Amino acid sequence: MSVRARYSAAVQRMGRSAIRESMKLAEKPGVISFSGGWPHPDTFPVEELRSICGSLLDGRHSSCLQYGSTEGAANLRAEVIAFLKSMGVTASENEVLITTASQQSIDLVARVFLDPGDCVAVEDPSFISALAAFRAHGARFLTVPMDGDGMDVSLLREELLRVREGRPAAGGALGGGAMAAERGAQSAPLPMPKFIYTIPDFQNPTGISLSVSRRRQLLEVAREFDLLVVEDVPYRWLRYSGEEAPLLASLDTERRVISLYSFSKIFAPGLRVGWVAADAGIVDKLVQAKQAADLCTSAFSQAILAAYLRGGALPARLAFSTELYGRKLRLMRETLEACMPALPGLSWTAPQGGVFLWVRLPAGMNAEALLVRSLRKGVAFIPGDGFHANGGSGETLRLCFSFPSEDDIRAGIPLLAGALREAWDELVMAGGTQ
Numbered sequence: 001m002s003v004r005a006r007y008s009a010a011v012q013r014m015g016r017s018a019i020r021e022s023m024k025l026a027e028k029p030g031v032i033s034f035s036g037g038w039p040h041p042d043t044f045p046v047e048e049l050r051s052i053c054g055s056l057l058d059g060r061h062s063s064c065l066q067y068g069s070t071e072g073a074a075n076l077r078a079e080v081i082a083f084l085k086s087m088g089v090t091a092s093e094n095e096v097l098i099t100t101a102s103q104q105s106i107d108l109v110a111r112v113f114l115d116p117g118d119c120v121a122v123e124d125p126s127f128i129s130a131l132a133a134f135r136a137h138g139a140r141f142l143t144v145p146m147d148g149d150g151m152d153v154s155l156l157r158e159e160l161l162r163v164r165e166g167r168p169a170a171g172g173a174l175g176g177g178a179m180a181a182e183r184g185a186q187s188a189p190l191p192m193p194k195f196i197y198t199i200p201d202f203q204n205p206t207g208i209s210l211s212v213s214r215r216r217q218l219l220e221v222a223r224e225f226d227l228l229v230v231e232d233v234p235y236r237w238l239r240y241s242g243e244e245a246p247l248l249a250s251l252d253t254e255r256r257v258i259s260l261y262s263f264s265k266i267f268a269p270g271l272r273v274g275w276v277a278a279d280a281g282i283v284d285k286l287v288q289a290k291q292a293a294d295l296c297t298s299a300f301s302q303a304i305l306a307a308y309l310r311g312g313a314l315p316a317r318l319a320f321s322t323e324l325y326g327r328k329l330r331l332m333r334e335t336l337e338a339c340m341p342a343l344p345g346l347s348w349t350a351p352q353g354g355v356f357l358w359v360r361l362p363a364g365m366n367a368e369a370l371l372v373r374s375l376r377k378g379v380a381f382i383p384g385d386g387f388h389a390n391g392g393s394g395e396t397l398r399l400c401f402s403f404p405s406e407d408d409i410r411a412g413i414p415l416l417a418g419a420l421r422e423a424w425d426e427l428v429m430a431g432g433t434q
């Protein structure tokens with residue numbers, strides 16, 4: 001019997017992430033990478049970390065090298081609760097769980113709520129690794145298109161009504177596409193979603209935020225259909241322009257919102273620390289799931305973060321990061337405007353924060369083929385299809401602006417524009433434009 005046949009159904013559903021695969025190409029020397037959503041190393045507080053680690057290791061704090069409680073270190077939870085309070089969200093100790101960063105929080109939510117065949121409502125497009133985690137637990141997706149104000153909540157409501165009444169999909173919101181056909185699962189009627197997964201602030205991959213009125217509308221729809229809402233907000237504090245919109249949790253009066261926070265983008269992803277804030281009963285179940293996953297989050301990472309937050313240096317660090325990334329975002333948009341050919345349908349988003357821009361290519365173009373051409377010129381990005389839960393059109397791609405240097409942005413965008421121009425000319429020659 002082959003090993004392959006012994007793999008669990010969950011493992012057989014898994015595939016390698018397009019992001020991780022493209023990042024391998026992007027890591028080749030000399031390649032300018034707009035691929036992974038990595039923070040820039042200049043934002044890492046290296047000196048403060050050196051001094052915090054020194055004092056943690058001076059012998060009086062050996063607990064930081066010990067196992068810890070699954071819920072998380074009490075001092076870090078207290079810091080996190082104070083941080084949430086400063087943002088208008090009240091949470092008590094039993095409503096907060098420290099996790100091994102947001103990806104684990106997503107996986108724990110999936111473990112706690114999903115059985116094979118269950119449905120999750122997601123933005124279209126959405127975060128590729130969240131889709132992978134939900135898929136690994138057998139989820140199917142109700143995809144909701146987005147516009148410049150984020151998820152189209154009216155369409156979400158229409159789809160939920162359709163699902164409730166057992167009417168067949170019109171073909172739009174369920175996406176269809178090659179991936180869906182391959183899995184052969186979309187033909188069965190979808191059940192009501194177990195939850196709505198949304199990234200309301202500077203979404204991965206589009207950079208778009210959910211407007212304030214849509215946030216209220218989303219909670220009304222969740223109430224009408226009695227659904228939970230999972231808000232994933234790792235980019236929330238990376239805002240460079242515009243007004244802050246309330247967290248869904250701060251608008252929620254019914255404890256329907258599960259909020260996933262992370263220190264990855266505002267401190268350092270290498271520490272692997274984030275937290276979940278939710279109703280105490282849900283947190284209790286997440287704790288049980290985490291016990292089976294990794295017993296506890298790294299005590300050393302938690303001790304570092306607790307000391308750092310206690311020292312009060314985070315606001316200044318955030319001011320530094322937002323200044324740096326705001327400049328890079330402006331530069332990337334200006335360079336795109338200056339260099340990209342004027343092609344029908346070519347457009348890109350105008351985020352007010354975060355680390356990503358989303359590009360729509362002219363109809364008929366293919367982002368994966370463009371990547372091959374672009375890599376030959378030394379520039380990497382992520383083709384968009386993997387972000388579409390039920391399959392995409394091949395005509396989208398994601399650019400990260402936080403990690404590349406300003407010189408890389410100045411040099412890389414013209415190269416990408418050149419690859420795009422060549423691909424377009426070839427498409428025109430082949431009569432493939434629409």
Ligand SMILES: Cc1ncc(COP(=O)(O)O)c(C=O)c1O
Pocket residue numbers: 037100101102103104127199204232234261262263264269273274
């Ligand atoms: C929307 C979103 N959620 C979660 C994560 C996972 O981040 P981490 O596990 O480092 O907190 C990412 C990472 O890019 C993300 O973009």
